[in-house]
Amino acid sequence: MEVLATQGLEGPHMRMMFGQHNIAVSFVKPYPGWTRAQPMIRECMELVFNTKLTGPPERYALKYVNLLTEGAHPFDMSQTTVQIKLGEFEFREANTAVHADIERNGCVSTVDIASGAKIQLPGAPEAQGVLISVDTVIQATDETPSTALPRVLEILHETEKEIFFGLLSGSALEKLGPMYPAKH
Numbered sequence: 001m002e003v004l005a006t007q008g009l010e011g012p013h014m015r016m017m018f019g020q021h022n023i024a025v026s027f028v029k030p031y032p033g034w035t036r037a038q039p040m041i042r043e044c045m046e047l048v049f050n051t052k053l054t055g056p057p058e059r060y061a062l063k064y065v066n067l068l069t070e071g072a073h074p075f076d077m078s079q080t081t082v083q084i085k086l087g088e089f090e091f092r093e094a095n096t097a098v099h100a101d102i103e104r105n106g107c108v109s110t111v112d113i114a115s116g117a118k119i120q121l122p123g124a125p126e127a128q129g130v131l132i133s134v135d136t137v138i139q140a141t142d143e144t145p146s147t148a149l150p151r152v153l154e155i156l157h158e159t160e161k162e163i164f165f166g167l168l169s170g171s172a173l174e175k176l177g178p179m180y181p182a183k184h
Helices: 034-051 145-166 170-176
Strands: 007-011 014-019 022-027 059-068 097-104 107-119 127-139
Touching: 014 034, 022 034, 034 145, 059 145, 097 145, 107 145, 127 145
Parallel strands: none
Antiparallel strands: 007 014, 014 022, 059 127, 097 107, 107 127
């Protein structure tokens, strides 16, 4: 089964991608915030649902990726709440990577954290720091996609928020200055 997008539409700070078995909406920096992103996601998805070109969704997903660059150096894992112990052995922060699945709120979130990650966005200088990616998935039900989408997006968003902000140290949270605290 082909799972990659093969076609795409691009607008200012937003992309919509299509494949035989997927539809994706993505936002590039600067992220517009959930109150602006959520209606755009809903509008794009509703347009696709209304074409009848796709069958019903098997799953819904929301992925958030951020690069923490406020640490003492690009490998500074103290920006996170991650605690790793390898027996009695010391490990180097350089080239540290964590991959884990977390079940929460009926979703499965795949979390990837990597120190020393480098990114290059068009028109911007290269940045290096600690990458945090939270990819949250929930299985679709028999509910019609148009009815399910608002509820599912809120579940995915709340779950991602809880996990992402729960992974940040107090000082990293302070430096990022989120508009809302994570629920614990």
